[in-house]
Structures are given as structure tokens and as C-alpha cells.
Amino acid sequence: MRFFSILMTLFLCTAFTGCIFNDSEGGFEWPEPTDFNCDLSPEYNLECGIFFEGSETPHHSVINPENGNLWIVYLNGNVKSWDGSSMNEVANLTSFVSTCHIEQGLLGLAFDENYNNSRTVLLSFTESEDCDGTTTSDLILASVLIGDDGIMDSSTITVLREIQQPYRNHNGGHLLNVGDNQYLWGIGDGGGANDPQNNSQNITNSLGSINLFTYQNNTISPVFEDSNGDPFILHYGLRNPWRFSLGENDLLWIADVGQNCWEEINLVPISERMNLGWSIKEGSQDFEKGGNCENNNNSDDDNLIYPVLSYGHGNGNCSITGGFWMDWGPEKLQNGYLYGDFCSGSIWLLKEINGEWVNHFVGTSGGMIVGFGQGLADELLVFYWTGNIGIIR
Numbered sequence: 001m002r003f004f005s006i007l008m009t010l011f012l013c014t015a016f017t018g019c020i021f022n023d024s025e026g027g028f029e030w031p032e033p034t035d036f037n038c039d040l041s042p043e044y045n046l047e048c049g050i051f052f053e054g055s056e057t058p059h060h061s062v063i064n065p066e067n068g069n070l071w072i073v074y075l076n077g078n079v080k081s082w083d084g085s086s087m088n089e090v091a092n093l094t095s096f097v098s099t100c101h102i103e104q105g106l107l108g109l110a111f112d113e114n115y116n117n118s119r120t121v122l123l124s125f126t127e128s129e130d131c132d133g134t135t136t137s138d139l140i141l142a143s144v145l146i147g148d149d150g151i152m153d154s155s156t157i158t159v160l161r162e163i164q165q166p167y168r169n170h171n172g173g174h175l176l177n178v179g180d181n182q183y184l185w186g187i188g189d190g191g192g193a194n195d196p197q198n199n200s201q202n203i204t205n206s207l208g209s210i211n212l213f214t215y216q217n218n219t220i221s222p223v224f225e226d227s228n229g230d231p232f233i234l235h236y237g238l239r240n241p242w243r244f245s246l247g248e249n250d251l252l253w254i255a256d257v258g259q260n261c262w263e264e265i266n267l268v269p270i271s272e273r274m275n276l277g278w279s280i281k282e283g284s285q286d287f288e289k290g291g292n293c294e295n296n297n298n299s300d301d302d303n304l305i306y307p308v309l310s311y312g313h314g315n316g317n318c319s320i321t322g323g324f325w326m327d328w329g330p331e332k333l334q335n336g337y338l339y340g341d342f343c344s345g346s347i348w349l350l351k352e353i354n355g356e357w358v359n360h361f362v363g364t365s366g367g368m369i370v371g372f373g374q375g376l377a378d379e380l381l382v383f384y385w386t387g388n389i390g391i392i393r
Contacts, residue, residue: 033368033385036345040363044332046392048366051375052087054387060108060174061373061381065115067150070376072389075105077125079152084376091152093125100131100168103191107173112143112215113181119146122215123157124173124185126165139163139171141185143218160220161213161232163206166199167191170240178212178246178270182223185211188240193259194289195279200237203229208278209236210244210254212270224273235268237276237304243371245337246270247325253337255322256307258282260291263320264307265339265350274305283310308357309350311341318343321369328378330393333362340369342385366390 038048060073070082071090076099079091098104108124115121121144126137140163145156165171170188177183189200189208200208212234213220222231235254244254247267254266256276262283268274279287284306286297293312311317323339326349336351347362347369367384375381375391382390 035367035384035386035388036364038364038366038390040365040392041361044330044362046330046332046362048382048390048392050366050388051379051381051391052389054389056387057370057385058383058387058389059371060383062109062111063374063376065111068376070373071109072373073106073109075099075102075107077106079106079109081150082376090146090150091154093123093152093154096125096128096154096157098126098129098131098137100129100137103169103171104137107139107171108175108185110175110177110183113177113179120144120218121146121152122160122175122183124175126168126171126173136165136168138165139173139187141175141220143215158218160215160218161185161211163187165190165207166197172238172241174241174243176244176246178250181214181216183213183215184234184244184252184270185213186238186241186244187211189238189278194287195239198279200239200278201275201280203233203236206230206232208238209233210238210241210252226273233273234270235266235274235276237274237278237280239278239282242320243322245323245325247327247337253323253325255320255339257319258310260288261285261293261312262310263312263317263341265309265320265323265337266305267308268305275303277301277304277306280304281306283307309359315346316344317341317346321371324372324374328374329380330378333380336360338362338372338380340365340372340382342368342370345369347382365392 040046057075058072072080077093077097081090097106104126106125110122112118112120123142129137141161143158145153147153169191172186172188174186189195211232212223238256240257264283319342321340326334336349340347345365349360365382371383373381380392
């Protein structure tokens, strides 16, 4: 994901020093982590503030189905639980998780659908490695048990699937329970500018795809019986699907991070495999190495699925952060797809009006957005790179 490329830059310069580093994707100059004023559109009659202040990087949250507590996932390998009055650590996986590159870490967490009986949680992370070496960390899908004390027992981690990574960036890693013991797992294209190994268009491996699998009895299996390529692949042609959300009619909203020109949102079913275009396309535009964002080469290809929305890097934007289909939360944010941008902190709501998807500017959130979450009282939580957690209600 491009925002993690930004984070990589900041990490290499040491945290919060303001150092600038030219990355491998065209010599972009990235800003240092910062907070800025929350400024929401008066049309929505919402207010925002700080839910928690912190220094670690939270990026995702899930509700514990047993006790209703809010579990918050941190990139460094920690998981914390909020019960409405206190925050407690329920997992410390820092020794298992690689954070050599800022795109690495504990990237996803989902409760087993039968959690109350199994006490099992699914994890997605980059495995620990020697940061001084040249090796890359594989992306791991694993299960782990939660003890009677509510703490994750790291000695019970079981690897379920392992994806070899040619580079340290573009790991994806999001996990989502979609019902009927089925789960989605997002996997980036393996890293490097321009998808140098053409992984996203290669259906014999899972790089640049979203996997669909069934989890039962501590084993996984593909949902589709497909001898043509990797049977775990649901959708492919993705660069780095950092977040996705299941909406109405089993349609999947995917926020895929762009490279040179376009950030994009895709809307696809979970019932059949589709090719979303990277690196043939970036957004709806023919992809060119070097990034001519003004060209008109938008040739049609009936074998590809085009995004419902793409946006460029003007007005301080740089990297899309998904996102939820809002069937919860503040009333004026419901019945649309909510997403933001990492660099600008802007938030938008994409709603269907008279059969067309129309984009609405919600406002500026107050910081550099790495993720969104659902609070215990249906508040919208906003996770910031600075470590703070914002709240909109």
C-alpha cells in the first residue's frame, strides 16, 4: 500500500524527524507524520475528537463476539481490548512479527465464526526476520487460541497458509469474516514498483489477489474448485488491497492503492473470480512505467473490471484508506461507502443516487488516516499514523 511506502520513508529517516527519502516508485517526497485540525462539512452535523492518544500505530478493530469488547490491532504486533472504561493488552506478538519495513507487521485479525466454542482467532502477519539481512518476510495466515484469562496464547500459533514475498512491501494482509465459515484475505502484489514480476496477472500464485477460504477444525480449504490457477484466488489484478468491506447483495468494496496516478475503489461480487486490472491498468487508465498521469490511453478491455471511482493525487492526496460500507454509524453516513486518504486526511462518502455512484466530501478528519473502525456505540473510529485514535459521531 502506498501509505505504507510513506511510512517506510519515515521509518528509514527515524520517526518524526522530518527527513525526506526518495523511494523506488518515482522519487516522491513524503510528509512527516502530523496531526491537523478536524474540519467536517456542516452538511453532516457531525463532531470529531480524540478517542485515545498513543504512540503505537493502530489500524484496525474488531468486536469480540463473546463479551462485546473492542479489540484494536496495532502494527507492531500488539492487540488491546477496550471494554468501555479501560484498555487492556490481550496480545503481544512483537517477537513473532517482522517490522523491518513499515509495510510489515500484524496486518489482520478475525474471530473464528465459532469463537465462543473454539476460542480461536485468525491472524495475518509478516513473519519475524533479521532486519540486517536481505531476506524478505513471508506473509502468514495463522490461527491462535485465546486462554481462559482472555489473553492470546502465542505458543498455540498454527500456520495455515504462507505466501512467499519477493519484496518487503505491498503485503496487504486484511482479514474479513463473510459468514458460513468463509473468510477473505487480502494479499499485495509482492512489492517493488510497476509489479516487476507481473504477479497480479499471474493466477498461479496469490500475490496481488484476495483469497477466499473456508476455515474449520483448524484447517483452511479453497471455496472454489478451480484447476485453472491458485484455487484460493477470488479476485486478482490488485496492487495492494489494504482494506475491503462487504456491502449489500454480497458485493465487495475494495480500496486498492495506486502507484503513479490513481487511487481506486472497486465493487465486485464474492461469487466469481474477476480481474481488476493491475498492472495492465492503474484506475481506468492504461498503466505506464514512469507515470504519465495526463495521457488519454484508456483502451477498453472486456476481460477487466473497472473501478467505480478513481481519484488522483491533487489537493494533498496520495493513498486511499478504506473503508466501510456504512450500514451502521451516524445516520448521515449510512447507506454509502466511506473512505479516506492517508496524506490529506480527507474523508468521502460514495452513495448511489438515481443509479449512479456520487462522491460526497465529508471533511478533513484531523490526521493521517491508516484505517477506520466501528466503536462500541456505533461511533466511527479513525486510526492515525501518529498513534492517536479519533472519533466521529
